[in-house]
Amino acid sequence: MISATATRLGLVLLAFSLCACTPWVKxxxxxxxxxxxxxxxRDPIASGYLNHVYEAREASRGAEGSGGGGCxxx
Amino acid sequence: xxxxxxxxxxxxxxxxxxxIALWALLLPLVAVAEVLPPDRLDVMYHSYxxxxxxxxxxxxxxxKNVADTxxxxxGYYVDMVSSASIDVLATASEYTEERTEYSVGVDYLHDSTxxxxxxxxxxxxxxxxxxxxTGISQTFFGDLTTISMGLSFSSNYVGINGNETxxxxxKNYRYQFNISQILxxxxxxxxxxxxxxxxxxxxxxxxxxxYKDSSVPRGYSxxxxxxxxxxxxxxxxLRGIYYLPWRASIRGDARYHDDSWGxxxxxxxxxxxxxxxxxxxxxxxxxxxxxxxxxxxxxLFPYRNAQNFMARDKxxxxxxxxxxxxxxxxTMPQRWLSVFEKSTANLYWDHFQFDYDNFRNVLDTDAPxxxxxxxxxxxxxxxxxxxxxF
Numbered sequence: 001m002i003s004a005t006a007t008r009l010g011l012v013l014l015a016f017s018l019c020a021c022t023p024w025v026k027x028x029x030x031x032x033x034x035x036x037x038x039x040x041x042r043d044p045i046a047s048g049y050l051n052h053v054y055e056a057r058e059a060s061r062g063a064e065g066s067g068g069g070g071c072x073x074x
Numbered sequence: 075x076x077x078x079x080x081x082x083x084x085x086x087x088x089x090x091x092x093x094i095a096l097w098a099l100l101l102p103l104v105a106v107a108e109v110l111p112p113d114r115l116d117v118m119y120h121s122y123x124x125x126x127x128x129x130x131x132x133x134x135x136x137x138k139n140v141a142d143t144x145x146x147x148x149g150y151y152v153d154m155v156s157s158a159s160i161d162v163l164a165t166a167s168e169y170t171e172e173r174t175e176y177s178v179g180v181d182y183l184h185d186s187t188x189x190x191x192x193x194x195x196x197x198x199x200x201x202x203x204x205x206x207x208t209g210i211s212q213t214f215f216g217d218l219t220t221i222s223m224g225l226s227f228s229s230n231y232v233g234i235n236g237n238e239t240x241x242x243x244x245k246n247y248r249y250q251f252n253i254s255q256i257l258x259x260x261x262x263x264x265x266x267x268x269x270x271x272x273x274x275x276x277x278x279x280x281x282x283x284x285y286k287d288s289s290v291p292r293g294y295s296x297x298x299x300x301x302x303x304x305x306x307x308x309x310x311x312l313r314g315i316y317y318l319p320w321r322a323s324i325r326g327d328a329r330y331h332d333d334s335w336g337x338x339x340x341x342x343x344x345x346x347x348x349x350x351x352x353x354x355x356x357x358x359x360x361x362x363x364x365x366x367x368x369x370x371x372x373x374l375f376p377y378r379n380a381q382n383f384m385a386r387d388k389x390x391x392x393x394x395x396x397x398x399x400x401x402x403x404x405t406m407p408q409r410w411l412s413v414f415e416k417s418t419a420n421l422y423w424d425h426f427q428f429d430y431d432n433f434r435n436v437l438d439t440d441a442p443x444x445x446x447x448x449x450x451x452x453x454x455x456x457x458x459x460x461x462x463x464f
Contacts, residue, residue: 023216029259032317037347037355040264040315040325042403045116045135045149046422046457053122053455057428059365059389060331060339062248062268062309 040065108188108212110145110181113138115462124426124453126158131172133459143184149177149194160449161388164436165282165296173198187212200233200279209250220254234279244274260317270307277301283386284436285375286443293443294374300384302370307333321349331365337390339365355403357422364394373434374444388449392431399424401457416463424455 025033032038041047051064114137121130131152139145151174158168177194188211196203209224228246247270254264277299287295311329318324324346331339345359368390370383401422411417427450434446441447 023218025218025256025259027217030256032260033256033262035317035321035323037321037323037349038262038315038317040262040313043116043420043459043461045118045133045461046420046459049118049120049133049457050424050455053424054363057389057395057426057453058339058363059333059335059337059368060309060329060341060363061307062250062270062331063266063311063329065252065264065266065311065313065327 108183108186110139110143110183110188111137113145113464115464116459118457118459120458121456122453123455125160125428125451126163128156129153143182145181147177147179147181147192149175149179151175151177160435160437160451161281166280171199173201200235202231204229205246207248218256220252222250222252222254224248224250230274232275232279240279242275242279244272244276247271261314263312263314266309266311266313268309270305270309272305273303275301276303276305277385278387281387283372283375283384285378285380287378292439295378297378297384299386300382302335302383305333305335307331307337323347327361335390336369337365337367339363353405357399357401357403359397359399361397361399362394363397365392367392367432371432373432386433388430388433391433393428393433394431395426395428397424397426399455411462414462414464418461420457420459420461422457424457426453426455428452 036042054064055061114135116133116135118133118135119130120133122128123130131154133149133151135147135149137145137147153173154170155172156168156170162168173196175194175196177192179190179192181188181190190207190209192205192207194203194205196205205226205228207224207226209222211220211222213220226246226248228248230244230246232242232244234240248268249270250266250268252264252266254262256262279298281299282296283299284294284296286293309329309331311327313325313327315323315325325344327341327343327345329339329341331337341361341363343359343361345357348356350356368385370381371385371387371390372380373386373391375381375384399422401420403418403420406417406419408414408416430449433449434444435449436446438446
């Protein structure tokens with residue numbers, strides 16, 4: 001069911017993306033977005049380690065937004 | 075694993091593979107632009123100290139473009155573990171061990187499609203894991219929308235130190251989908267979904283459950299944990315980051331996890347990043363986490379072999395935790411290390427407090443069996459690293 005939902009979502013996005021959409025935030029308006037303070041993952045080595053700590057101490061896993069860890073840590 | 079369950083896992087796996095293959099075919103049709111990640115070297119010392127366990131070690135990650143369209147990366151990571159945790163003190167004695175992980179990866183930019191392929195190997199004295207992962211990423215709508223997908227497969231080998239006759243395996247499949255959307259000139263949001271499938275020997279072979287036993291003076295005994303041979307989980311997250319006019323940002327994350335073992339988990343995080351001049355970034359954050367317990371978890375079973383599946387892993391119990399963190403990033407003057415385009419020194423400290431709702435401290439021997447104090451502990455995590463762009 002999840003896969004079917006993902007397929008439908010993909011087809012909707014594909015249909016939208018084929019239209020001649022005009023971006024509502026122009027390239028010259030994105031200087032703030034390009035600033036490093038707006039990065040979700042400035043330092044992958046550091047965020048990856050913290051996600052590894054979370055996965056070792058919590059039952060929850062996945063959708064962290066960056067690389068997790070995989071080991072049999074106690 | 076039961077045949078029916080195995081077939082179900084295979085069917086889900088094949089269906090997810092088809093969806094990802096379809097996406098891989100369609101994405102290049104509507105691609106706009108992607109870029110390779112920058113050349114960069116990170117060297118980190120990491121430390122975890124809490125609950126009687128100390129885990130620290132070095133880590134390194136290097137990435138280099140080898141052509142206009144190819145970037146390669148390599149990673150090295152070590153965990154040096156010294157553990158006298160509550161689990162260890164209850165049923166064993168303090169131990170030390172080391173885990174080493176190597177990883178390599180390649181990113182390939184082709185016709186505006188960014189693809190990556192990674193391999194990693196992790197080795198401990200009683201555990202070995204190999205992981206292959208791949209992903210694809212593209213932007214749409216004039217670069218306002220970025221969609222990425224990934225999948226990974228891990229093969230794990232489980233052993234027991236001092237018991238050469240024990241050997242078990244476990245497999246892990248992960249499927250990820252992310253959509254990042256620029257909403258305004260100052261706001262970006264990301265939705266992520268990840269499905270994880272495990273099959274094989276999933277428990278820690280050393281960990282034990284306790285059950286009431288009136289034949290011994292302390293009133294309880296231990297036996298090995300028994301876990302199901304499969305576990306499926308889905309996780310969803312929504313994150314947003316907003317630019318503040320004084321060159322700062324505020325970020326909010328929310329995540330929900332649900333799995334076939336009956337565990338539901340939620341976490342929320344707020345993070346503030348503040349710049350001082352052009353050289354200094356200061357960060358403060360708070361994260362809250364809570365989860366329900368697994369269906370087959372109990373702190374104290376009524377008798378031996380009370381259920382088909384039994385767990386007393388505190389990570390499968392009901393608990394909540396809070397995590398406060400602060401950090402600083404300093405961009406060093408380029409004249410200090412002129413060989414690099416940019417160099418930063420970074421120090422981040424996180425403090426955790428874990429409070430368990432159904433995991434009792436068996437070292438509290440004054441209390442009656444099953445009425446010991448609830449276990450709680452705090453932990454400190456340090457990340458100290460240098461980053462160099464070249």
